[in-house]
Amino acid sequence: MVKLKIPDHQVAGHQAKTGIIGPLIDDSGKFYKPLQDDERGSNELAFYTSLYSDPRIPSNILKFFPSFHGTEVVDASDGSGLHPHLVLEDIVSNCTNPSVADIKIGSRTWHPQSSEDYIRKCLQKDRETSSIKLGFRISGLRSMGPTNQLWQPHRKVLMDLSAEDAMLILRKFVSSDGNVDEPDCVFASRVFGPLLEELLELKKWFEVQTIFHFCSCSVLVVYDKEEIEEKKSARAVVKLIDFAHVVDAKGAIDHNFLGGLCSLIKFVKDILAGLSDVQTSNPKP
Amino acid sequence: MVKLKIPDHQVAGHQAKTGIIGPLIDDSGKFYKPLQDDERGSNELAFYTSLYSDPRIPSNILKFFPSFHGTEVVDASDGSGLHPHLVLEDIVSNCTNPSVADIKIGSRTWHPQSSEDYIRKCLQKDRETSSIKLGFRISGLRSMGPTNQLWQPHRKVLMDLSAEDAMLILRKFVSSDGNVDEPDCVFASRVFGPLLEELLELKKWFEVQTIFHFCSCSVLVVYDKEEIEEKKSARAVVKLIDFAHVVDAKGAIDHNFLGGLCSLIKFVKDILAGLSDVQTSNPKP
Incomplete structure (x- = not known):
């Protein structure tokens, strides 16, 4: 074996x-x-x-x-x-020191066929976390710097994020060191540029697909800082995971996943737009 | 007075x-x-x-x-x-015999700041109606034919619509007589063509606006069959109504409204695509 x-x-x-x-x-x-x-x-x-x-x-x-x-x-x-x-x-198997974000998409993690008990539990968690406010929640995240400093915020820190909190955490995720107040976002364009393309491709499909409703499913974003620095061809990997609560779409698009996905896209776009603002206001000599 | x-x-x-x-x-x-x-x-x-x-x-x-x-x-x-x-x-004041659809957008009609009692009531209604399944519910609808036959399905009929039911009701809404099993959809391109344009314009805004979350707000669609038949310039009126439950967006897009809006857009697109299928398979002599 x-x-x-x-x-x-x-x-x-x-x-x-x-x-x-x-x-x-x-x-x-x-x-x-x-x-x-x-x-x-x-x-x-x-x-x-x-x-x-x-x-x-x-x-x-x-x-x-x-x-x-x-x-x-x-x-x-x-x-x-x-x-x-x-x-x-194993999505991270090619990375030596992967930085990983698990983002559960959708403001509702239960589907109508679930048991009352399960719905009650999910609804409580959707309300306690950022799911209902933001349309997604960051279920877990680790960011591993080139000199191997690991930043992995505790689940409690990730629980009830405001839009501002989520923005800061996503910016730290693409910084050389997540464990600081003013993240440098040096990996943002290399990681969030391709991520945005992939999320937009997913969005296009979710606008029309009436096959599945993906309840409680996550977008996993994985990249390796060292590799990104060294190889031009290296890029972030974006995968959907966790399909224990996928149900038949019964003729309607997955508006719950799509709404959350669009919310995440807005955060990623804003972070990328923030980079060009900085570049414009601080031109290199 | x-x-x-x-x-x-x-x-x-x-x-x-x-x-x-x-x-x-x-x-x-x-x-x-x-x-x-x-x-x-x-x-x-x-x-x-x-x-x-x-x-x-x-x-x-x-x-x-x-x-x-x-x-x-x-x-x-x-x-x-x-x-x-x-x-x-008064949105219908220019119509003699308006056909009207009130479509409440979003799978969730409550916001997190609501009282527990109010959330419980809304959640029950969102589950009993099509809101959670389709991302919207048809709160009310009337269709007035050119020879003044009124079709106004009872609220109970509109309560728990499947995707197929909602599709049929929306097709009846743009037919010469809604009170039939095989709607002719003769007003579909004149009403749903412009409606689609307007919904897509709204969608574009909802993808970026972080000002308001529109809980329990409706899209109202109004048109006059007689006028549409007589005047080329006549078009459907599309308005947002009911803002008693609008709250501050707190930095996130209104993913709940946007998801429901995209679901409605898919229905409207499918109805319009169905028309061209018919036109293609039954070419006029």
């Missing part, structure tokens, strides 16, 4: 480290996500199983999903024995 | 006819909306009072709001004596 280990760079979701069953990775770039016992597990498995053979999904959109390698029964991270796992692409 | 009467063509909102205090109109094209006693009234008055002098609202967007003529104390519709009213533009 292949040797698996607990990933170092996870920023959100169920984490193996906390004693409960969490994801694992191998050395070949695969990510083993424990299949949840309830309908969340079967739902996510069904989503991945049909996704890559669904002729309705355009190829330029398929690239936003992690590649899928079926399921495998492996030893669970908590030592509780064998457990079925989804085998997915 | 000017002579006021109860309007004939109202399709949603508090109606004078039902015994409670409702709006009135005069002969000069003004609409008198009773000021609600609580913060809803003061909120809507504050919105209208500042709107037309707010330099942040572009002039091409101001046209979507009914014109505002201050407040006036007039005899309430229910005979209970003098009551303050907002004096607004």
